[in-house]
Amino acid sequence: xxxxxxxxxxxxxxxxxxxxxxxxxxxxxxxxxxxxxxxxxxxxxxxxxxxxxxxxxxxxxxxxxxxxxxxxxxxxxxxxxxxxxxxxxxxxxxxxxxxxxxxxxxxxxxxxxxxxxxxxxxxxxxxxxxxxxxxxxxxxxxxxxxxxxxxxxxxxxxxxxxxxxxxxxxxxxxxxxxxxxxxxxxxxxxxxxxxxxxxxxxxxxxxxxxxxxxxxxxxxxxxxxxxxxxxxxxxxxxxxxxxxxxxxxxxxxxxxxxxxxxxxxxxxxxxxxxxxxxxxxxxxxxxxxxxxxxxxxxxxx
Amino acid sequence: xxxxxxxxxxxxxxxxxxxxxxxxxxxxxxxxxxxxxxxxxxxxxxxxxxxxxxxxxxxxxxxxxxxxxxxxxxxxxxxxxxxxxxxxxxxxxxxxxxxxxxxxxxxxxxxxxxxxxxxxxxxxxxxxxxxxxxxxxxxxxxxxxxxxxxxxxxxxxxxxxxxxxxxxxxxxxxxxxxxxxxxxxxxxxxxxxxxxxxxxxxxxxxxxxxxxxxxxxxxxxxxxxxxxxxxxxxxxxxxxxxxxxxxxxxxxxxxxxxxxxxxxxxxxxxxxxxxxxxxxxxxxxxxxxxxxxxxxxxxxxxxxxxxxxxxxxxxxxxxxxxxxx
Numbered sequence: 001x002x003x004x005x006x007x008x009x010x011x012x013x014x015x016x017x018x019x020x021x022x023x024x025x026x027x028x029x030x031x032x033x034x035x036x037x038x039x040x041x042x043x044x045x046x047x048x049x050x051x052x053x054x055x056x057x058x059x060x061x062x063x064x065x066x067x068x069x070x071x072x073x074x075x076x077x078x079x080x081x082x083x084x085x086x087x088x089x090x091x092x093x094x095x096x097x098x099x100x101x102x103x104x105x106x107x108x109x110x111x112x113x114x115x116x117x118x119x120x121x122x123x124x125x126x127x128x129x130x131x132x133x134x135x136x137x138x139x140x141x142x143x144x145x146x147x148x149x150x151x152x153x154x155x156x157x158x159x160x161x162x163x164x165x166x167x168x169x170x171x172x173x174x175x176x177x178x179x180x181x182x183x184x185x186x187x188x189x190x191x192x193x194x195x196x197x198x199x200x201x202x203x204x205x206x207x208x209x210x211x212x213x214x215x216x217x218x219x220x221x222x223x224x225x226x227x228x229x230x231x232x233x234x235x236x237x238x239x240x241x242x243x244x245x246x247x248x249x250x251x252x253x254x255x256x257x258x259x260x261x262x263x264x265x266x267x268x269x270x271x272x273x274x275x276x277x278x279x280x281x282x283x284x285x286x287x288x289x290x291x292x293x294x295x296x297x298x299x300x301x
Numbered sequence: 302x303x304x305x306x307x308x309x310x311x312x313x314x315x316x317x318x319x320x321x322x323x324x325x326x327x328x329x330x331x332x333x334x335x336x337x338x339x340x341x342x343x344x345x346x347x348x349x350x351x352x353x354x355x356x357x358x359x360x361x362x363x364x365x366x367x368x369x370x371x372x373x374x375x376x377x378x379x380x381x382x383x384x385x386x387x388x389x390x391x392x393x394x395x396x397x398x399x400x401x402x403x404x405x406x407x408x409x410x411x412x413x414x415x416x417x418x419x420x421x422x423x424x425x426x427x428x429x430x431x432x433x434x435x436x437x438x439x440x441x442x443x444x445x446x447x448x449x450x451x452x453x454x455x456x457x458x459x460x461x462x463x464x465x466x467x468x469x470x471x472x473x474x475x476x477x478x479x480x481x482x483x484x485x486x487x488x489x490x491x492x493x494x495x496x497x498x499x500x501x502x503x504x505x506x507x508x509x510x511x512x513x514x515x516x517x518x519x520x521x522x523x524x525x526x527x528x529x530x531x532x533x534x535x536x537x538x539x540x541x542x543x544x545x546x547x548x549x550x551x552x553x554x555x556x557x558x559x560x561x562x563x564x565x566x567x568x569x570x571x572x573x574x575x576x577x578x579x580x581x582x583x584x585x586x587x588x589x590x591x592x593x594x595x596x597x598x599x600x601x602x603x604x605x606x607x608x609x610x611x612x613x614x615x616x617x618x619x620x621x622x623x624x625x626x
Contacts (some may be wrong), residue, residue, distance in 0.1 A: 140329040146597055147562030148580075152337045155584055155592065193388050232453035236566055239455055240581045255459070259570075266463045271457045280451045 029293055037289020040282045051099035060089035062096040062249050073265050082268050085257055090271065097249035098275055104161065104243070104250070105231035105279065108168035113223045116173045121212065121221075122179020124188060135181065139176035150233055154242040156294070161244045168234060172226055179222050183215035217294045225287030228280040235276045253274050315615050323608045330435060330600045331383070335376050338593045348587050349392045393588035401579070401591070402598060409564055409575035411488070415496035416503070416560055417553070423449075423504030424549065425542075428511030432519070442508075449505035454563035458498035458570045470483060475572035495571040499563045503556035510552045512579075514545030547614045554610030558603045 033041070041230075050057070063090030069076075072083040081090040093259040123134040141149065153167035187193060193210045201209075238245040238252020246253060249271050346359040363369055367378060382389070388398035430441045466474035473479070473491050518524060518541055528538055559596065564577035571579070576595055583591035 129526065136325075140326055140333070143326050143330050143607075144333070144600050145558040145562035145603060147565055148599055151565070151580065151584070152334065152592075152596055155589075156337045156340045158342065228451045232451070235453060236455055239566060240569065241585065255455070259459070262459070262463055263467055266467055269459060273459050277448075277452045278455050280453055280456075281447060284451045285447060 028289075032293040033289040034284075036294060037286050037292075040285035040289070043278075044282050044286060047098060047282075048102065049281060051095060051102060054095050054099060057095070059095060062088060062092040063247055064088065071261055071265060071268065074267055075232065081271055082265070084254070084268075085260060090268065093249045093254055094251075094271060094275060096252050097251045098273070098279070100244055100249060101231055101235060101238075101251040101276070101279060104164055104168065104234040105227050105283075106125040107165050108234075109172055109223050109227050109230055111165070112172035112176050113219065114227075115169070116176030117180050117212075117216075117219060119173065119177040120182075121184050121215070123177070123181045124184025124260075125207075125211075131181075135178070138174045138177050144169050146229070147233055147236055150237060151240075151242060154237055159245050160243060161248070164234065164237065164243055167237075168230055170224075171233070172230060175226065176219065180215060180219050183218050184211060187211050187214050218291065221287050221290035221294060223287070224290060225284040227287070228283035231276065231283070232280045234270070235280075251279075257280040312615060316612055319608060319611055323604055327601055328380075330345035330604065331380060331597055332376065334593055334597045334600065337371075339372065339375075339587050341589060345589065348589075375379055388594040389590040391583070391588055391591045393583065393586040393591065398591055398594045402576070402595060405574060405576045405579045405595075406598065408573055409561075409568070409577065411477070412492060412496055412499065412564060412573060412575055413557070415489075415492040416499035417557075419496050419500035420507060420553070420556070423500060424507035424511055426453050427505065427508035428515065428545075431508060431512040432515045446505045446508060449501040450509075452501065453566075454498050454502070454559075455566035455570060455611060457501055458495065458567045461494045461498055461568060475570075477573050491571075495567045495573060498567050498570075499560045502559055502563075503553060506556055507549050507552050510548045511542075511545045514548060515541055518544060524618070547618045550610050550614055552616075554607050557606045561599050561603055 030038070030041075065083060065086045067087050069079070069083050069087040070089075070272055071085055074077055074080070074082050076082055079089050079091070083096065084090055119134055119138075123131045126134075144152075150167050150171045153170055154164060157163035157167055178237045189212065193206060196206050196210050234243060235250075235252030235255065238250045238254075241253070241256070243252050244250045255269070255272045255276065258272060261268040344359065344363075345366065346362045347354070350358055350362060367375055370378070379389075386399060388402065390396075391398050391401055394401055427442055427446065430438055431446070433439055433442075462474060465471050472494050475491075477488060477491050479491075480486050524537060524541065527540055533539070561577070564575060565580055566577070567573075568575045568578040569581055576599055580592060580595045580599070583589075583595065
């Protein structure tokens with residue numbers, strides 16, 4: 001009798017790390033990313049570094065140009081990447097333009113993630129009625145192609161970086177709320193949440209310790225992927241003149257300005273195209289990598 | 302026979318529920334479009350008459366346009382007129398909006414149809430290559446897919462324009478028809494580049510779905526069993542694709558939204574007089590009646606496409622209509 005008791009007690013106090021074989025020990029998240037995501041992450045960090053350091057880099061002023069130097073080709077005297085239609089240095093325009101595009105790409109996703117997470121969590125935890133109302137509202141936002149919704153909001157709010165960020169935030173609330181709701185609904189009924197509830201944990205404690213931390217990685221991975229699509233839409237709005245007003249450089253509006261050069265000097269138009277495509281591609285590569293690493297599929301391949 | 306009748310009723314009930322949802326969504330979409338446009342700061346009367354107009358002229362126009370009525374009255378009046386086909390009057394073009402959007406809708410439908418065709422072909426090719434047994438092929442398709450999925454349509458359009466209309470002048474650089482021509486081949490040649498620009502992302506998205514379906518099927522013993530029964534490779538492929546069809550149609554329906562959004566840019570770059578180009582033009586001219594009508598039209602087309610794709614799926618796959626109805 002006593003023997004059984006001590007045995008049980010022993011099993012109780014045995015440190016859980018001993019039962020976990022080293023084979024299953026978690027490696028750091030970054031090293032579990034697929035190679036292409038690691039490369040993409042390094043490139044994103046590199047671009048972010050360049051645009052942050054732009055003011056101290058030895059590049060020309062992006063706003064001043066000389067009218068005698070209009071649309072010069074690559075490697076012209078003093079202009080490595082040529083000049084735009086107003087004789088401004090393209091390299092400098094592109095660096096500062098990438099900075100604006102990155103801000104317009106990342107900030108709305110941060111805002112939308114905070115709001116979408118709250119909506120998704122409420123919808124996932126509340127009763128059926130609240131859930132239906134919230135998710136139907138999300139469905140209505142889904143009925144607009146993202147570009148069209150952002151365009152409507154952009155003309156309603158007026159042009160400018162601040163209003164652009166607000167318009168783009170609204171566009172991404174719906175998709176993020178939907179993912180968050182799916183995650184929270186899934187986690188809500190898992191055993192460890194039931195255990196926490198049974199042991200008398202309060203709702204804020206369950207939210208903060210069991211639900212949000214578990215739901216967050218998937219939502220963040222998805223949000224990271226969305227930055228790419230958001231950069232694309234922000235550039236598109238700039239392309240049709242609804243982005244950041246000139247003379248502020250932004251990749252979409254640079255693209256639009258460079259359209260005139262397509263026939264005589266296609267290379268000039270190519271530079272902003274390549275940058276936008278790169279930014280739109282890198283973030284999904286990183287985000288998808290994180291998603292694979294979280295779900296554990298990354299370890300198989 | 303009773304059994305057959307029941308299934309029939311379930312299908313009708315599914316379509317009815319789905320139709321109701323569509324009408325509701327369309328109503329809310331209309332509300333969002335209306336109030337977004339109405340919230341634009343500034344007096345529409347000044348936009349139309351110019352700043353040198355007198356206060357009386359503006360007041361008169363505001364009454365004519367119904368701007369003095371309460372917002373809700375304006376909204377339901379507008380909705381009522383929409384239902385009877387009266388989309389309002391475009392001040393920038395001096396014509397009724399319904400006269401303007403007709404041909405534009407036709408051109409966008411033409412472009413969208415061509416893009417859908419290319420996307421489906423692309424999806425079949427990429428989806429099958431992605432399940433190839435050769436590792437290098439799968440790797441290449443992975444990268445191509447990543448590019449197709451995330452490259453913005455306007456940058457793809459510009460790349461195609463530079464590559465196949467400027468450097469290598471194989472296709473026309475813009476428009477929908479040559480002057481004095483307009484035969485099938487002529488229109489097709491004009492559509493190749495813009496439709497391809499719109500088709501890449503939907504094609505890759507459908508290819509992903511096809512790849513998943515085929516991989517799921519390969520994990521089962523259905524295909525070896527069919528092969529053992531002596532089916533030809535062609536019939537095997539048909540079986541493998543049959544299961545993949547419903548998810549692909551769902552993806553295509555959602556991707557029509559991407560295409561409609563992309564049309565905004567692509568129609569501009571290739572000077573195609575469609576709905577997308579019309580939106581951008583009317584935004585530039587601050588003709589908000591026209592923006593309102595076209596934005597609503599695009600959103601409603603999208604909602605209808607989603608309805609149609611769900612109904613087709615319910616017809617193809619009984620599990621869907623039984624599960625949801």
